[in-house]
Amino acid sequence: MTRVLEVSGLRKRFGGIAAVDGVSFHVDEGEILGIIGPNGCGKSTTFNCILGQLAPTAGEVKLDGRVVTGMRPCDLNRLGVSRTFQLLQVFPQLSVRENLILAGQEHEGTMLSRLLGPSDAGLGAGADQMIGFFKLDHLANTPAGELSYGQQKLLDAAMAFVAGPRLTLLDEPAGGVNPTMLFTLKERLRAINREQGATFVVIEHNMEFVMSLCTRLLVMAEGKVLAEGAPEAIRANPAVIEAYLGH
Amino acid sequence: MTRSQRFLAGAVGAAAVAALFVAPLSLGRYGLYVLSLWAVMSIAAIGLNLTLGYAGQVSLAQGAFVGVGAYAAAILTTHGYPLAVAIVVALALSFVIGWLLGYPALRIQHHYLAFVTLAFSTLAFLVFRNEEWLTGGIYGISDVPRPTLFGFSTAKPLPFYYVCLFALGLASVAFWGLVRSPWGRAFMALRENPVRAASLGVDTRRYTLMAFAIGSALGGLAGAIYAPLTQFIDPTPFTLALSLNLLMMVIVGGSGFFFGPYVGAMVAVLLPEWLRFAEGYYLIVYAILVILLLIYSPSGVLGILDRYLRNRNAKAASALRAAALAGLPDEAIQ
Numbered sequence: 001m002t003r004v005l006e007v008s009g010l011r012k013r014f015g016g017i018a019a020v021d022g023v024s025f026h027v028d029e030g031e032i033l034g035i036i037g038p039n040g041c042g043k044s045t046t047f048n049c050i051l052g053q054l055a056p057t058a059g060e061v062k063l064d065g066r067v068v069t070g071m072r073p074c075d076l077n078r079l080g081v082s083r084t085f086q087l088l089q090v091f092p093q094l095s096v097r098e099n100l101i102l103a104g105q106e107h108e109g110t111m112l113s114r115l116l117g118p119s120d121a122g123l124g125a126g127a128d129q130m131i132g133f134f135k136l137d138h139l140a141n142t143p144a145g146e147l148s149y150g151q152q153k154l155l156d157a158a159m160a161f162v163a164g165p166r167l168t169l170l171d172e173p174a175g176g177v178n179p180t181m182l183f184t185l186k187e188r189l190r191a192i193n194r195e196q197g198a199t200f201v202v203i204e205h206n207m208e209f210v211m212s213l214c215t216r217l218l219v220m221a222e223g224k225v226l227a228e229g230a231p232e233a234i235r236a237n238p239a240v241i242e243a244y245l246g247h
Numbered sequence: 248m249t250r251s252q253r254f255l256a257g258a259v260g261a262a263a264v265a266a267l268f269v270a271p272l273s274l275g276r277y278g279l280y281v282l283s284l285w286a287v288m289s290i291a292a293i294g295l296n297l298t299l300g301y302a303g304q305v306s307l308a309q310g311a312f313v314g315v316g317a318y319a320a321a322i323l324t325t326h327g328y329p330l331a332v333a334i335v336v337a338l339a340l341s342f343v344i345g346w347l348l349g350y351p352a353l354r355i356q357h358h359y360l361a362f363v364t365l366a367f368s369t370l371a372f373l374v375f376r377n378e379e380w381l382t383g384g385i386y387g388i389s390d391v392p393r394p395t396l397f398g399f400s401t402a403k404p405l406p407f408y409y410v411c412l413f414a415l416g417l418a419s420v421a422f423w424g425l426v427r428s429p430w431g432r433a434f435m436a437l438r439e440n441p442v443r444a445a446s447l448g449v450d451t452r453r454y455t456l457m458a459f460a461i462g463s464a465l466g467g468l469a470g471a472i473y474a475p476l477t478q479f480i481d482p483t484p485f486t487l488a489l490s491l492n493l494l495m496m497v498i499v500g501g502s503g504f505f506f507g508p509y510v511g512a513m514v515a516v517l518l519p520e521w522l523r524f525a526e527g528y529y530l531i532v533y534a535i536l537v538i539l540l541l542i543y544s545p546s547g548v549l550g551i552l553d554r555y556l557r558n559r560n561a562k563a564a565s566a567l568r569a570a571a572l573a574g575l576p577d578e579a580i581q
Contacts, residue, residue: 051446077448089443091436102436105429106448111457114429121429159447 002029003065004167004199005050010059012042012049019045020056021223027167032193032200034214034231036207038244042223043203044086047169051083052076063167078107080166084156084173086203092145096136096155099144100127103159126162134158134188150181157185161192167199174206182206186213211235219244252556271408279404280476285516286411287473290418292496292508294465299494300503301426302458303438304352308364310489311371312341312463316470317480318375321388330394330475337471338464345463349456368487375482387481391474407476414472418465425461426505434458438503466493499537501549510548 005027012020020042027033035043049056052073061069068076077083091099105114105121114121131140134154139147144155153173160168173189174182186209192198204210210217210231217234219227221243227234234240271279295309316337323333351363375382382388393402394410401407425431433454436444445451474480492515500511518536522529544550 053442053446072452073442073445074448074450077446083446085443085446089440089446091439091443093439094432094435098432101429102432102444102449103447105432106450111430111450111453115425117429119427119429163448 003027004029004031004063005201006062006065007046007050008060008062010046010049010061011057012045012054013057018223020049023059023220023223023225025218025225025228027199027201029199030193030197031216032189032202032214034210034217035201035203035220036205036210036217036234036244037220037226041220043220044171046220047083047171047201047203051081051169074106077163077165080163081169082160082163082165082167083169084160084171086171086175088149088152088156090144090147090152090155090159093143095141095143096131096147097124097127097140099155099159100130100162104162107163123162130158130162133191135184150177153177154181154185154188157188161198164196165198167201170200170202170204172203172205174204174209182209189213267412271405276404279408281516281520283404283408283411283476285512286408286415287469287476288493288496288516289415289509289512290472291466291469292493292500292512293418293422294462294469295493296462296497296500296502296504296508297422297425297434297465298458298462299497300501300507301431301438302434302455302462304349304455304458305357305361306348306364306459306462307361307487307490307494308348308368308371309462309466309493310485310487310491311368312345312466313470313473313489313493314371314375314482314485315341315344316467317474317485318382318388318470319467320471321391321474321480322381324392324394324475325388325390330471334468334471337467341467341470342460342464345466346456346460348463349459352455352459353452364490365487368490372482372486375485382482385481387479388474389479391478391480393475393478411472411476414468418468422465423505430454430457435503495537499540499547501547501553504547504549504553507547507549514548 003026007026008024010020010023011018023042023046025033035046037043045054048054049059050061052071052075055070059069060067063076063079063081068079071079091102094102101120101123104123104126108121109117120127128140131137134157136151136154136158139151144152147155153176157170157173160170173185177185189200190213193200202210202214214231217229217231218225219234219237219240226243227237227240229237271282274282291309291313294312295306298304298306298309319337319340320330320333323336324330348364348367352360355363376385378384393400393407395401396410399406401410426434433444433449436447436449437451437454437458441451496511496515497508498511499514500507500509514537519529519533522532525532540548544554546553
């Protein structure tokens, strides 16, 4: 199986605190890896170090066997790594359609071809397809800021998939989303995974969501990897119950 | 916007353009100068609207770029070069300087960035005033010629007004194309959320520098037209006061609205003329009007219009929904 992401010995210190303390894991093609752990255990910091938002103190990140540690977020994204953030991040003044076009427009051509090319950068049809796929049809031309929270979450996730990424890192996609929307989200993520062989890493606190979506779980505690394995094995792991699930 | 609103906007736009062509025929020398100045200031304000309104980068140096363009044009045309060459040089020079001034914006934002650009503004003024060998120092450069185009002299106020108007038209079309292209979307993303923009592949570094460079180049273009308009330049018009005035134009007109700078320049250039009846009190009246406007509508004159249209459309939409729920045909509520 092809190894898409490989993280080894990742460390990030903020002053005297080691937020991430020697984390190593890998993700294979087509996998949905879930990362769980109590608040403040370094899940989001791990994401930010992988994605170039933060410079890791030590360690290495490999994408398809190529070292990408410290690469800028925009360059990593163009290599096929996309993400969503823990807090909602859509562009409120742009319409749903514009948000989706923006999410794909920097992936093709050059600065000059974008300047002289069509206004929708040739992505209008793709954006409309994505709008349909995430069931936002009636909202295509509505400013994203006017959508409900759950709809914005769906848009946020849709934006991560416009450019057909190789690897997608989702930071708490289910947070604050109502059960109906959550069902849509989970089912859409599964469909993308199945149909396009897309690879995901998901940080999530909603256990029911993680257990039913992910093929493998990584449990973090205090900046370290506590356990790793299939959802059932993790559920039965005493150390995990002690650190997290038992609370 | 609905279709009828779009039609109305088109009609208003066409009428405004027609008025800009026809109205000056009845204006005197001074009236033409004021209107020409409006066109020139609009160009500079369009540039600042890109940097500030679309890309969200604060700049207090736009006046200095008008100065850079004006000096470049004055020096070249008084040495016998045609205005077209001077304009190209002014554009290129202010583009490059603007690009360099963009670098601090990669590290700092908001009022800190304002201070850096303020420093550049002061620096430019000192160069204009002290480098006598190049700029003529406090005596400035006089007898800046107006060009002869296709055998027609534009030395008289009316023909030169059309030169200003043509430059504004060209800048407007170029700007329209720019903000409608994917670049415009990337600039707005930069303003609204640079971290998210970067995570979607937007090279925020390059777009920030571009926003500064293109905005500054438009300032330079305005300056290159300003020099032959006044036919005499010295350092005084290009102080911080001009930068602040341009900033006011963008904000009063409506920052981030395409037509904001035209309206803002109208307020800044024409309103003082209309307030002449107030004589010595005109600045006080002017200041009060601007303050009241910004209290009532922080998003400027076009912000008022935008809010009005949004409200109307929202009401129409909810009326449609209500009618649909009640099972009424659409015509019943038209």
